[in-house]
Each structure stands twice: as C-alpha cells, then as structure tokens.
Amino acid sequence: MQRTIWHLQHCDIFSELSIESLERIEPRCRARKFAARTPIYLPSEVADSVLLLTSGMAKICNLTNEGKQSILAFVEPGELFGELAVFERETREEYVETIEASTLVMIPITAMQELVEKNHRVALSLTKMIGLRRHRIERRLKNLLFLSNHDRLVHLLLDLAEQFGIHCSDGIRLRIKLAHQELANLMGSTRETVTILLGHLKDEGLIEVGRKRIVLLDATRMASQVHRKSTWDHLDGPN
Numbered sequence: 001m002q003r004t005i006w007h008l009q010h011c012d013i014f015s016e017l018s019i020e021s022l023e024r025i026e027p028r029c030r031a032r033k034f035a036a037r038t039p040i041y042l043p044s045e046v047a048d049s050v051l052l053l054t055s056g057m058a059k060i061c062n063l064t065n066e067g068k069q070s071i072l073a074f075v076e077p078g079e080l081f082g083e084l085a086v087f088e089r090e091t092r093e094e095y096v097e098t099i100e101a102s103t104l105v106m107i108p109i110t111a112m113q114e115l116v117e118k119n120h121r122v123a124l125s126l127t128k129m130i131g132l133r134r135h136r137i138e139r140r141l142k143n144l145l146f147l148s149n150h151d152r153l154v155h156l157l158l159d160l161a162e163q164f165g166i167h168c169s170d171g172i173r174l175r176i177k178l179a180h181q182e183l184a185n186l187m188g189s190t191r192e193t194v195t196i197l198l199g200h201l202k203d204e205g206l207i208e209v210g211r212k213r214i215v216l217l218d219a220t221r222m223a224s225q226v227h228r229k230s231t232w233d234h235l236d237g238p239n
Helices: 004-009 019-028 083-087 109-118 120-146 149-164 180-187 191-203 219-225
Strands: 030-034 039-041 049-063 069-075 095-108 165-167 172-174 207-210 213-216
Touching (some): 004 095, 019 109, 049 083, 069 120, 069 180, 083 120, 120 180, 149 180, 149 219, 180 191, 191 207
Antiparallel strands (some): 039 095, 049 069, 049 095, 165 172, 172 213, 207 213
16 A cells, blocks of 8 residues: 555645655554445544545435435545544534445544644645535535426536546546436435436437446536536537
C-alpha cells in the first residue's frame, strides 16, 4: 500500500500543504480496508476522525422516519467525508457505506483541527467542500418537493452526468453503477417507479440502460425537457 502521505498530498484540500506539515500528521493517521456494501460508520457513533477515501466508492446516507435509506452524496477517491466532526460535532448523524471495496485513511479530529487552525487555505477548502455538498443536497430536496417523478429522475441523471459522466461514442456514460433502488433512494421514489420511468426515457431515445449501466444519449434534449440550461452540447453523442 502506498504511504499515507501520498494520499494526503493528492487530496485537493491538502494539496498546498508542505511535506513537513503532512509528515507531522501522517503518524497519527490510520489506513483501513472495507469490503463492498459495508458500513464505515453508523449514526450515533463517536465522531473522532475525518476520513479520506483513497480507493473505491462510498455513499453518505440518512434513514427516513419510515426507516428507508436516503442517499445524500457519493464519495470518490481523494475526497474527505465525516468532516463536520471538525466543528465540534461529537457523534455522527448520517451513516456511510461502501459501494465497492474501498480503502480509506482515518485522520484524527485533533490533527484535522490543528491543520484548520494553522492553515487558512485548508479551512477555506474544507468550507467550500461542505458548501458544495450542501448545495447538491438542497437542490435535490427542492426537486423532491416541487417536481414530478419524471422531472426528478431527469434532473438526477443530469446531476450524475455532471459529477460522474464520461464522454463516449454514444453520449455520456455514468461511471457510477447504481441499482434502480439506489436511484429511487436518491430521488425519493420507489424502485418500481424508477424502472418504469427509465423505460420511458429509453423509449424516447434519451438513454440506454443495462445492468447498473446508464448512458445519456441526448443530455441536451433531456435538459430542455426540464427547462434546465444545457452544459452538455459538446458531450452529446451523434443524433
């Protein structure tokens, strides 16, 4: 396994720190491996560390009052999570689960707080990351409250294309693999509804669907359906 300091260097939040600064906190960090579909932490656990994902993928979730999973965000390699513990949160409110086999670095809260206090760039980057994550959640909540299931799904697919889209010959392939139930958990719907709506979008020639595989064939037309400004004109495949 690569040294922890290499992973710290390649995290955007720490990228401008000196080697000396990183070497001071590296001995206090600990690396752990998790199998796919494994909880990393659960609600009410003591929030004693900030976590850096170094490989794999994870999802940040809440449980609704009905006991259903609500996915708040996804975490990719190089991203931090559990960061709210830096600001005096003593226990976790959300829970995090791996989507695929993952490795992470656990950074003690005390070490992270020292970095934030001594390096304003770290504090600023951390604040920006929290703001971006919150913005995505608030936008999804707004869609949940005011849009139909169809429009919520289209917005969700476009959001995923922005974050996880890869240009391919047909259009935009989502490199994140999500089951229909996970899409439902993201948009506050049911697996059956998502399956039906994906079928309709496929019939319209807007997407191609396989086993946990989705390609947006015409993201620009999808954006126009929900009156959303298109940022995919240069990425769409041939019409």
